[in-house]
Amino acid sequence: MWLKFKKKISPYLLVAPILIVFTGMVIVPAIEGFRISLTDWDGIYSIPNFIGFDNYQRFLSDPDFFECLWTTLKMAVIVILAQNIVAIFTAIMLTRDRVVNTIARAVFFIPTLLTMIVVGLVFSYVFSPTFGPINLIAENLGLDAIANIDWFGNGNYAFATVIIASVWQGFGTSMIIYIGGLKNISQDYYESAYIDGVTPWKKFRYITFPLLAPAVTVNMLMSVINGLKIFDIPYAMTQGGPADATKTIAIMLYQDAFYGHSAGYAAAESFVLLILVFVISVLQSTYFRSKEVNY
Numbered sequence: 001m002w003l004k005f006k007k008k009i010s011p012y013l014l015v016a017p018i019l020i021v022f023t024g025m026v027i028v029p030a031i032e033g034f035r036i037s038l039t040d041w042d043g044i045y046s047i048p049n050f051i052g053f054d055n056y057q058r059f060l061s062d063p064d065f066f067e068c069l070w071t072t073l074k075m076a077v078i079v080i081l082a083q084n085i086v087a088i089f090t091a092i093m094l095t096r097d098r099v100v101n102t103i104a105r106a107v108f109f110i111p112t113l114l115t116m117i118v119v120g121l122v123f124s125y126v127f128s129p130t131f132g133p134i135n136l137i138a139e140n141l142g143l144d145a146i147a148n149i150d151w152f153g154n155g156n157y158a159f160a161t162v163i164i165a166s167v168w169q170g171f172g173t174s175m176i177i178y179i180g181g182l183k184n185i186s187q188d189y190y191e192s193a194y195i196d197g198v199t200p201w202k203k204f205r206y207i208t209f210p211l212l213a214p215a216v217t218v219n220m221l222m223s224v225i226n227g228l229k230i231f232d233i234p235y236a237m238t239q240g241g242p243a244d245a246t247k248t249i250a251i252m253l254y255q256d257a258f259y260g261h262s263a264g265y266a267a268a269e270s271f272v273l274l275i276l277v278f279v280i281s282v283l284q285s286t287y288f289r290s291k292e293v294n295y
Contacts, residue, residue, distance in 0.1 A: 043263030076227030120236025155245030181215030
């Protein structure tokens with residue numbers, strides 16, 4: 001009797017710690033955030049007063065919210081695509097030589113170990129128009145068109161620098177996952193393709209990429225979550241400027257909460273961001289899982 005009960009309850013006991021942590025770290029804060037979003041709390045002194053869905057009506061009629069949402073989506077899509085494309089082809093190149101693989105993998109993974117704030121500050125220096133190495137090298141090479149660029153004074157250039165910094169910081173993790181996926185692909189497929197005279201591109205298209213689908217699913221899920229809540233790098237580099245060109249939803253709610261003293265309003269924005277991340281993550285995960293193949 002006891003053995004049967006123990007066998008039935010053991011799986012639940014194994015996942016119980018994870019469920020407890022998930023509830024405490026995700027579910028409870030989400031519920032509390034939603035509760036705060038229904039108040040006019042300023043985040044510091046005032047006693048929260050219940051105002052219903054006024055905060056939600058407020059930002060739905062705020063053009064700045066939709067502008068920041070559009071900026072967030074653009075930034076997320078570009079970072080996700082660029083990061084995964086770079087990571088896939090880097091992983092393929094690194095799996096060809098074990099010695100080079102070991103050394104280069106460690107080098108490429110270093111940016112991932114840095115905090116995003118540090119990465120943002122590093123690239124603020126790199127692209128500094130006065131003493132940054134990009135402009136100084138261009139000036140010494142006589143490339144005045146590049147040397148005279150004010151990277152953070154123009155919205156398009158500032159947006160591009162944030163993209164570059166974000167891809168540089170995140171692609172190391174994706175690369176490691178893709179390397180793991182490549183090692184799980186049997187060499188028999190490539191040997192058969194070689195005998196049949198298949199070109200490298202067709203090998204990638206019909207063998208490598210389809211069999212990398214599980215790794216692609218994991219990386220895309222992580223990239224979507226990180227891309228939609230991007231905050232640290234653009235805030236450290238541009239504070240959302242110039243002219244809100246790099247102002248994401250996360251930066252907007254931070255400024256509303258700590259500079260605008262509208263914690264209730266910021267909580268409403270964060271709750272909508274949470275729902276957006278959840279919905280897009282589920283949709284893209286479902287889509288990529290449907291594309292997975294087993295040869």
